[in-house]
Amino acid sequence: MKLPFRKKEKQVNPKKEKKRKVKTIGKRKKSVVFLWILLLSSLAFGIYKNFTAIDQHTVHEREIVESHIVDTTAIESFTRNFVKDYYTWENESEALEERTEKLTDYLTEELQSLNTEMVREDIPTSSSVQNINIWSVTEETENTFSVVYSVQQKITEDKDSSLTNATYRIVLYQDEQGNLVITQNPTLWNSPNKSDFTPEHAESDDTLESETTEEVTEFLETFFASYPTATEKELTYYVKSHALPVIEKDYTFSELIHPVFQEQDNQIKVWVTVKYLDESTKATQLSQYEFLLEKDPNWMIVK
Structure with missing residues (x-):
């Protein structure tokens, strides 16, 4: 018995699915590698500093000013002698020459020349020092001092006389041996005045028996x-x-x-x-x- 003829069907094999490529992001990029190296380096450095750190303390600097006492006795005596000779004169040529000679013991050569015309030969007045007050002696720089003083003069002209007061400032230099010389001419200055300070007055305690x-x-x-x-x-x-x-x-x-x-x-x-x-x-x-x-x-x- 013959079987009916069947045409063989062509067998269709299913298409193989293509493998999807998985793209790995950054795994091999140089920048990522660099960042990892930087991170690990920072971590290692932090651990190292933690073990080797030195305690830091805040340092408070305190400036200590050392005061030194300056003996101004010689400066005051020198100034008093100068003031007496400088502000004393007579209207006679011989007396004026004597005054000029005395001033060489106090003034630099430059100041001696400057003061030549202070008291002229034809000056009509005579002067004598009545009182001297030294208000302050201040150390300006090393070996240099300023002195503020007041002088009262009695000025006589013919038969008339009057008193005059003025305050001046001079600058002196004192060398290592204690010798003194005036380096700045008497310059008009101000003298201390009365202060307006009023102290508080105490009051009795009312609770006192x-x-x-x-x-x-x-x-x-x-x-x-x-x-x-x-x-x-x-x-x-x-x-x-x-x-x-x-x-x-x-x-x-x-x-x-x-x-x-x-x-x-x-x-x-x-x-x-x-x-x-x-x-x-x-x-x-x-x-x-x-x-x-x-x-x-x-x-x-x-x-």
């Missing part, structure tokens, strides 16, 4: 009545640790003026003006005191 106030007042009157003539031994009954000096003056006690008392711990602070009559001059002497009183067992001035 009246009995204590009376005791302290009585003690002060007794003490100041004997104080002017008291010896050192007698003062020990009223004063501790030489809080007040021995004066031994012929004063007669008159009264206490406006005493002020303030309680401080176990002590009394006292401000008082004491009125005396000076038996020598017959003038009134007003002495002002500020001290501490303490009761042990009697009242004593302790400071």
